[in-house]
Every structure is written in structure tokens, then in C-alpha cells.
Amino acid sequence: MVMETRQARQYASAPSLFAPLAMHDVDRYLEAATRDNTRRSYQAAIRHFEVEWGGFLPASADSIARYLAEHAQTLSINTLRQRLAAIAQWHVSQGFPDPTRAPHVRKVLKGIQALHPAQERRAKPLQLAQFEQLVVWLDAQIAAASMTGNDHHLRVLARNKALVLIGFWRGFRSDELSRLQIEHITVEPGRGMTIFLPHTKTDRNHAGTTHKAPALSRLCPVAAYVAWLAASGLAAGPVFRRIDRWGRIAEEGLQASSVVPLLRKLFQDAGLPQADRYSSHSLRRGFATWANANQWDLKMLMEYVGWKDVRSAMRYIDAADPFAQHRIEAALAPPPATPPSAPPPERRPTVAPKLVPETRLTVDLYIERNSKFVRGKSKARRWIEQFCLSQYQMRVFEQRRPRYEIVMPFAAGPELEKAIEVLLADMHENADLCNCFIEVTLHDPLTDTHWS
Missing domain, CATH: 1.10.150.130 (Tyrosine recombinase, N-terminal domain)
Structure with a gap:
């Protein structure tokens, strides 16, 4: 007791x-x-x-x-x-x-x-030439404000320059720029800066993502960030904040909705044409287009920006020859005449095409309704095929109990594991939206590895 x-x-x-x-x-x-x-x-x-x-x-x-x-x-x-x-x-x-x-x-x-069909409206990309024009204008305005001792104007210009340079070179959207925190940014002089975002639009697990931005000889985001901190005196809290007419800096960060009007006014003041067609997505589209024109492969670009699927990345990339004019004209051009006495053309050794790493997987899928009173199995399968599997060269092997083959553009390793994790999460999410649950297994027959 x-x-x-x-x-x-x-x-x-x-x-x-x-x-x-x-x-x-x-x-x-x-x-x-x-x-x-x-x-x-x-x-x-x-x-x-x-x-x-x-x-x-x-x-x-x-x-x-x-x-x-x-x-x-x-x-x-x-x-x-x-x-x-x-x-x-x-x-x-x-x-x-x-x-x-x-x-x-x-x-x-x-x-x-x-x-009422409507073409998707996309923000005008900020091309490198316009980007440089904008930064040159900002530098001139900063120099003038320094000479006249206009501290209020100097703070606004320093903030705007840092916002544009970080936004462009990191491909950040307005919501990401508005949520940057000083305590989550580390600067390594002469090398670059590390930026941690506790959560992003594509971070479903709220694990946070880490981004790096390089220190550059010109158009440098790191130098602009350091200059903004020096001009503002900020040591913690939101990086980008509202500045009132008297030069006082707000405690809270900029609202994401205020970034687009800020950018458009900035572009207009700098003399960029069609300033109203720009948005915060213009920074990301501009960087993606620049990277594509400078031979960044798609995989490298997706890793740098943080895209999880190919479709998202392709929406931001403008082709260097969008109408295929140069390619077609080159094919239509008549071949140059060969002089009769010219020696036969030299035979060059055939260069083997560069092998792109890939992994072929089989996908076994079982779909069941959450309740006998709901319908949605057919829609769940259709959505999973359309929004999840089709981006990986999907082939259907069996119709009754769905079985597929997909090709992922990664070799075995962390990138493949991450892509599979995202794919499985997307498949379960689409099934949930249709009031269904799924059992799914991915299998690599070469290594006999299974994921579920």
C-alpha cells in the first residue's frame, strides 16, 4: 500500500x-x-x-x-x-x-x-544588358547621394541594389526576398555568401534550404549586401525593409506584395522600357535565360535555383532562338561550291556522344479509395500519370494494375534519392486530393534497389 x-x-x-x-x-x-x-x-x-x-x-x-x-x-x-x-x-x-x-x-x-482560353502570362525576363544598365544607374545615383550627404536616399538606393543583385544571381522570388533574415546569412569575404531559408514554396517538409551566391568582380551581390548593412546599421532581423520619407527603417520586413511595385518603379526610374511588364519573376527568368545561353545544363540550373521538376525549370527559360529562325536558315542555305581541284575533305574521327546519366525504374502502383462512398480512383491515376510520371518518359507496361517504366536523369546517388523522395511525395499528394490512398514501389532492376 x-x-x-x-x-x-x-x-x-x-x-x-x-x-x-x-x-x-x-x-x-x-x-x-x-x-x-x-x-x-x-x-x-x-x-x-x-x-x-x-x-x-x-x-x-x-x-x-x-x-x-x-x-x-x-x-x-x-x-x-x-x-x-x-x-x-x-x-x-x-x-x-x-x-x-x-x-x-x-x-x-x-x-x-x-x-475562354487564355495564354499564360509570363513576366518579362530581365536580360543581362538591362540588368547592367540598372546597376550602372544605381551606382551613379549612390555616388550622387554620397556627395550631397543625402543619407535617406543613400539607404533606399543601397537596399534596392542589394535586393536586385541578390534576387537576380540567386533567382529568388518576391516571397523569398521578403523573408531573408540577417542571422541566416553568412558572408565569406572574397568567396561568397551562404543564405538559409527556413522554408520555401517547394520545401514541403519544412526542412529549410541553403543557397550560395558568389562574390563577383562586378555586379556583385555580396558587396551590395555588405554595403546595405553598412548603410542601414542593421545587425539582425529582416534584410529588406520599408524606409519612410524621413529615412527611418521599419522593424518588419517588406511584404512580398510590395516587391513588384518597388521593382517596377526602380526599372522605370532607370529608363528600362516596358517597366510595367516586369515582376519579381523577371529576376529569376532573367538569370535562367542567361545561364541557359552560357551553356549551363538543365541539371546544374535546377540544382542552383532549387527547382524540383523539369517543367518548372522550362517555364523560366527563354530559348536563344525562340522562332528557330537561325537554325532553319542555316539548314536552307545552299552548300558552298567546291573547286574542282580541291582535295577531298579530311575525314575527322567520330566523337562519341556524351552520355547523360540516367536510371531506369519500374513503378508498381496500387490505388484504393479512402471510402466506398467516394469516387476518384480513375482521376487519381490520371493525375499521377499526368503530373508525376509523364515528366520522366513514362511507359505503361500493364493497364489493370498499373505498372510503368520511367527514366530519371540522374545516376545512383543523393540526387536520385532526392528526386525519388519528391516524386513519391507528389504521387501521395495527388492521391490524397482525389480521396484515395496508394501503395507505390519503385525498383531499379540493375541494382535491385527498392523505394516505397
Whole structure:
């Protein structure tokens, strides 16, 4: 009896091991699982549906179909899809059936896409010539501000120069630039800078990513960053901040939404034509186009910028000869006349083509519904094939229980492991969106290695 009482006191004295987690902690972790940009865009979508359009939540499939139809001519198809995703998330989180999955809602969306096709709008890339023109203009303005002792203008110019140079050479978007923290950046003089981002758009596991930017003889992002810290006196917190008319620097960082207007005004002041066609994506597209023109292979470019799939990378690269004019003209040109007395052309040894590392994998896929009351197996398979496997030269071996062969552009090693990890996560995510679960196994027959 004494032992029982003593043990009871021991357990009672350790409440931290057994006490339930406070609800506010649960809410905090749930909130952290959703990105700030996603949360804000979903809140705006729900507000538009309820307040501006006058819809009611929970909603019926008919009301959502009417909502789509009434905005078909004013909103892009991508915006409508985002609105549907927000409405669906609201219903699921509140425990209601998801009306956006109703067949006629999907048919209405498909009809809108058919009747109102729109070409994807892409930001104008900041080409190297315009990039240099911008930096030269900034340097001239900084020199003038230094001579006149205009500290306010000097701070603004130093911030803008660092933002443009880091954004271009690292291919950062506005949300990444706005979230840079001084304590997460390390400068190695004469070599470069290391930048840690705790989370990014493609970092689904919130593991954080590390980027490196080089120190350059000109157009140097490292020197611009150091100069901005010296001009601002900042030692911690957000790197890029708002500066008011009196030259006071805000405590909080720039909002991602304010970066694009800032860049457009900067480009306009520097005399760049069509300044309104630029955005923060212009920095990334400009760097990707420059790297492609300077013989960076796709794999190297994807590793440097942080792209996980080929489709994302190709959207940012502008071909050096977009209309294929030079290639076709070269093929149409008549061959040069050979003089009769000319010696026969010298036979050059055939150079073996450069082998591109690749790994062929077989993929065994099993799809099942989460519940017998939902449908989605066919859609889950279609989405997995279209959005996950097709980018890897997919071939279908068996139709009844899906079996495929894919080719990954990596040899065995960490890059292959990372690509497979991302592929598996994408496949599971697409299955979840269709109310299904999957069992998937990847197999390398050469090494007899399995992943699942």
C-alpha cells in the first residue's frame, strides 16, 4: 500500500509526461503547417465568395457552379481553380462534404476553360544588358547621394541594389526576398555568401534550404549586401525593409506584395522600357535565360535555383532562338561550291556522344479509395500519370494494375534519392486530393534497389 501511494505520487509529480497538449498549441502547429501566402490567398477567396459575391457557407454545388459561371469572363482559369481550392479547404476543415467535387462543378470549370482560353502570362525576363544598365544607374545615383550627404536616399538606393543583385544571381522570388533574415546569412569575404531559408514554396517538409551566391568582380551581390548593412546599421532581423520619407527603417520586413511595385518603379526610374511588364519573376527568368545561353545544363540550373521538376525549370527559360529562325536558315542555305581541284575533305574521327546519366525504374502502383462512398480512383491515376510520371518518359507496361517504366536523369546517388523522395511525395499528394490512398514501389532492376 505504501509502494502504491509512493508510485502514485511519483506519477503525479510528472504531469509534463502525461498532460494533454493545450489546444492553443495544437492550433499553432496546425497554422504553421499552412504557408502564410496560401493562408492569405484562401482567406481572400472566401471573403470574395461570401462578402463580394454574397454566397453562403457551407455552399451547395449549384451555388458554386453559378459563382464560377458569373466570374468566367473576369477571372482567369487559374484564379478560379484557386478559389475552388479555398472553398474546398473550408468545407473539409469544418467537417462538411466538399461541394467542389460535384461532377457538374468540374464540368462547368472545364467548359469555362474551353470557351475562354487564355495564354499564360509570363513576366518579362530581365536580360543581362538591362540588368547592367540598372546597376550602372544605381551606382551613379549612390555616388550622387554620397556627395550631397543625402543619407535617406543613400539607404533606399543601397537596399534596392542589394535586393536586385541578390534576387537576380540567386533567382529568388518576391516571397523569398521578403523573408531573408540577417542571422541566416553568412558572408565569406572574397568567396561568397551562404543564405538559409527556413522554408520555401517547394520545401514541403519544412526542412529549410541553403543557397550560395558568389562574390563577383562586378555586379556583385555580396558587396551590395555588405554595403546595405553598412548603410542601414542593421545587425539582425529582416534584410529588406520599408524606409519612410524621413529615412527611418521599419522593424518588419517588406511584404512580398510590395516587391513588384518597388521593382517596377526602380526599372522605370532607370529608363528600362516596358517597366510595367516586369515582376519579381523577371529576376529569376532573367538569370535562367542567361545561364541557359552560357551553356549551363538543365541539371546544374535546377540544382542552383532549387527547382524540383523539369517543367518548372522550362517555364523560366527563354530559348536563344525562340522562332528557330537561325537554325532553319542555316539548314536552307545552299552548300558552298567546291573547286574542282580541291582535295577531298579530311575525314575527322567520330566523337562519341556524351552520355547523360540516367536510371531506369519500374513503378508498381496500387490505388484504393479512402471510402466506398467516394469516387476518384480513375482521376487519381490520371493525375499521377499526368503530373508525376509523364515528366520522366513514362511507359505503361500493364493497364489493370498499373505498372510503368520511367527514366530519371540522374545516376545512383543523393540526387536520385532526392528526386525519388519528391516524386513519391507528389504521387501521395495527388492521391490524397482525389480521396484515395496508394501503395507505390519503385525498383531499379540493375541494382535491385527498392523505394516505397
